[in-house]
Amino acid sequence: xxxxxxxxxxxxxxxxxxxxxxxxxxxxxxxxxxxxxxxxxxxxxxxxxxxxxxxxxxxxxxxxxxxxxxxxxxxxxxxxxxxxxxxxxxxxxxxxxxxxxxxxxxxxxxxxxxxxxxxxxxxxxxxxxxxxxxxxxxxxxxxxxxxxxxxxxxxxxxxxxxxxxxxxxxxxxxxxxxxxxxxxxxxxxxxxxxxxxxxxxxxxxxxxxxxxxxxxxxxxxxxxxxxxxxxxxxxxxxxxxxxxxxxxxxxxxxxxxxxxxxxxxxxxxxxxxxxxxxxxxxxxxxxxxxxxxxx
Numbered sequence: 001x002x003x004x005x006x007x008x009x010x011x012x013x014x015x016x017x018x019x020x021x022x023x024x025x026x027x028x029x030x031x032x033x034x035x036x037x038x039x040x041x042x043x044x045x046x047x048x049x050x051x052x053x054x055x056x057x058x059x060x061x062x063x064x065x066x067x068x069x070x071x072x073x074x075x076x077x078x079x080x081x082x083x084x085x086x087x088x089x090x091x092x093x094x095x096x097x098x099x100x101x102x103x104x105x106x107x108x109x110x111x112x113x114x115x116x117x118x119x120x121x122x123x124x125x126x127x128x129x130x131x132x133x134x135x136x137x138x139x140x141x142x143x144x145x146x147x148x149x150x151x152x153x154x155x156x157x158x159x160x161x162x163x164x165x166x167x168x169x170x171x172x173x174x175x176x177x178x179x180x181x182x183x184x185x186x187x188x189x190x191x192x193x194x195x196x197x198x199x200x201x202x203x204x205x206x207x208x209x210x211x212x213x214x215x216x217x218x219x220x221x222x223x224x225x226x227x228x229x230x231x232x233x234x235x236x237x238x239x240x241x242x243x244x245x246x247x248x249x250x251x252x253x254x255x256x257x258x259x260x261x262x263x264x265x266x267x268x269x270x271x272x273x274x275x276x277x278x279x280x281x282x283x284x285x286x287x288x289x290x291x292x293x294x295x
Contacts, residue, residue, distance in 0.1 A: 008242030012251045015235030018260040022094035022228035024266050026088060029220040036088040036214050042201045042221030043084075043229060044195040051195075055188040060137045060181045072186070076193030079170025080153055084194065085201070086163035093156025094144075095269050100259035101140060101282055102160040104252070108133050108289050109168035119171065129157060129289025135283030143274040183237045189234075253283045 029039050091099055108130045114120040122130075144153050178186045202210070256279060263269040271279065 004242055008164065008239050009234045009251075010244060012239035013254060015232040015239055016251055016254045017258050018227050018232035018235070020100060020255050020263055022224060023087075023099050023259055024262045025220050025224045025228060026091045027096050027263075027267050029224075030092060032214050032217050033273070034217050036092060036206065037198070037202050037205060037211070038087070038208065038210055039087050039217070039221065041082055041198050042218065043224045044191075046196045046222045046225030047229045048192060048195045049193045050226075051188040053097030055185060055192065058182065058185050058188070060185050064179045068177060068180060071173075072181070072189055073173050073193055075142060075170050077191035077197055078166050078195035080190055081197035081201075083163045083170065085198075086166065087157045087185060088161030090156045091161060093152045094160065095271075096139065096263040097256070097260040097269055097271060098144065098157075098275075099160050101279055102137065102157060102255045103131055103164050103167075104286060105137065105161075105254075106164040106168045106171070107286055108169050109165055111289060113168055113172040116187060119167050126289050129285045129287070131285070132288060134280055136278045136283075136285055139278030139281060140275045143272050143278070147272070184234065184242070187233055187237065191229075202245060204269055227247040253287065256283060 034160065087099070087103070111122060111126055111130060115122050137188070143156060174186070181189065260269075260271065260279070
C-alpha cells in the first residue's frame with residue numbers, strides 16, 4: 001500500500017512537471033516565427049500515433065451507445081482542440097508563467113459550472129477560495145498592465161481565460177462518460193478527435209506550408225507531443241487512479257511554480273515581487289476551493 005502511494009506521488013509530480021513544460025516549449029518555438037495553428041498541428045500529428053496505438057490495444061469498459069460517441073466528439077472538440085487553440089494563441093501575447101497561472105484557475109470554473117448547470121452546492125470554503133483566486137489574478141495583471149502594452153496583455157489574458165473556460169467545460173461535462181470508456185481510452189479517443197479538428201482548421205486557414213519551418217520547430221513539436229502531452233496525460237491518469245482525485249489535487253500547485261522556474265531558466269522570464277505575491281494568493285485560493293466537505 002505504501003509503495004503504491006509512493007509510486008502515485010512520483011507519477012503525479014512527474015506528470016505535472018512535464019505538463020508544465022508545454023508553455024515554455026511553445027514560447028521557444030515562437031522564436032522561429034511559426035504560427036500558432038501550425039505549431040498546434042505539429043504537436044497533434046506527432047502525438048496521434050501514440051494515442052492511436054493505445055486506442056487499438058485498449059477497449060471501452062462498457063457497451064457504448066451512439067449518443068455516447070456524439071458526447072465524446074463534442075467534448076474532444078471543446079476540451080482538447082478549442083482549449084489548446086486558445087492557449088497557443090494566448091501565448092503569443094503573454095509570458096509562459098502568467099499563462100500557467102491563468103490556466104490554473106480552471107478548478108474554480110468547474111465549481112461555478114457545476115453549481116450553475118449541475119445544481120451542485122458550493123461550500124463557504126470553496127466560495128472563499130474562488131474569491132481569493134480571482135483577487136490573486138487581479139493583483140498579477142494590474143502589475144503586468146503597468147509594465148507592458150495594455151491591449152496585448154489583455155488580449156492574451158482573455159485567450160488564456162477562454163482556454164481555461166473551455167477546459168473547465170470539458171471537465172464538468174465529462175465526469176459521467178469517462179467511466180464508460182475508461183480514462184485511458186477516453187483520453188486517446190478525445191485526443192484523436194482534437195487532432196482531426198486541428199487538421200481541418202489548418203487546411204482551411206493555412207498561410208504557410210507545414211514543411212517550411214526550421215528543423216528546430218519540428219524537434220520542439222516532437223518534444224511537446226511526447227514529453228508535454230502523451231507521457232504526462234497517462235502519468236496523471238495512473239496517479240489519480242493510485243492516489244484518488246482529492247489527494248492528487250494537493251500536487252496541483254506544482255504546475256504554476258514549475259512553469260515559473262522553467263520560464264526563468266529557459267526564457268529569461270521573471271515576475272515582479274507583486275506578481276509573485278499574486279501567484280501565492282492564486283495558489284492559496286485554488287487550494288481552498290478544492291477542499292471538500294469532510295464527513
